Amino acid sequence: MKFGSFLFSPETVEGFDIHVYRLKPETGTIGTPKEGMYNNIACFGDNVNAEKHPEWVSISKDGPSLRTNKKYNFRWDILCMTNLEYRDWILNFIEDAAKVASGITLSSIHFADHGFCVCPRCVELWRQSGLNWVEWRVQTVTNFIKDARERVKKWNKPFIVGLLPDPTLSRERFGIDFDQLAECADAFLVPMFSKSYATQWYFETTARAFKKILKKPVYINLYVYGPGDSPNEVPTISDLLKVSVRICRTGVDGIFYLAENAQRLKEFQKAAVQAREVLKELEGYGGDEVLELIHKWESLF
Secondary structure, three states, X not given: OEEEEEEOOOOOOOOXXXXXXXXXXXXXXXXXXXXXXXXXXXXOEOHHHHHHOHHHEOEEOOEEOOOOOOOOOOOOOEEOOOOHHHHHHHHHHXXXXXXXXXXXXXXXXOOOOOOOOOOHHHHHHHHHHOOOHHXXXXXXXXXXXXXXXXXXXXXXXXXXXXXXXXXXXXHHHHOOOHHHHHOOOOEEEEEOXXXXXXXXXXXXXXXXXXXXXXXXXXXXXXXXXXOOOOHHHOOOHHHHHHHHHHHHOOOOOEEEEEEOOHHHHHHHHHHHHHOHHHHHHHOOOOOHHHHHHHHHHHHHO
């Protein structure tokens, strides 16, 4: 089982197998490609470009894919997938990162949600395709991932595709066909970000579903401490350890931990090592690889 760091800063943290740098998160800010780490790129989630180019934002009959649209409650602004100017730019950006990085992970690779996008360009492309609406959207997403894979594999780098945590309706909602994307991806990364993991059963159940459905290795991404958070609004160490163990026992292939920077993740590691009563309670749960990892962390503190 692999364990990974998933940071907004280009830093590695001892005690993890895979190190990911959020080179371009959905905020739209752009860093410098970092060697020695996987570089994560949010493709169509892009607050900066949505503000600079409002005409690039995808639309539906219920409004645009913006954070202000209360009918969808988007966490970031989302661009139309068929805008060739942006599509070409993001593919070139992916390739530039692949030249340097240890590997590439992509997120926000899909349509915003059901009902998107009905801009004149998308409607015309759909009509020209001869496909039904769902199949055209699937084809659009799959073709983008095929093109992205080609850019990454040109430099012989691993390629991880990020999904959304919907194992049932991703095809209809986002244009994500798990089997088609499995032909392109080396692995999948499923974010299960929450500021509370008090009810671990839901996250365990969702992880089990993805492990059964997906035909490539499955990594789950958990939330530790994001930018702008305060200590009283992030998951407790007890809940993080419990959800990690319960996800581990589903048979997934790895767990990643998202944090603002290396210091936040080191604080998580130290707190995990010191949570002896919780670790004792978790013995026998079936998530031994998590407990073994934390035991290894003891030498770091």
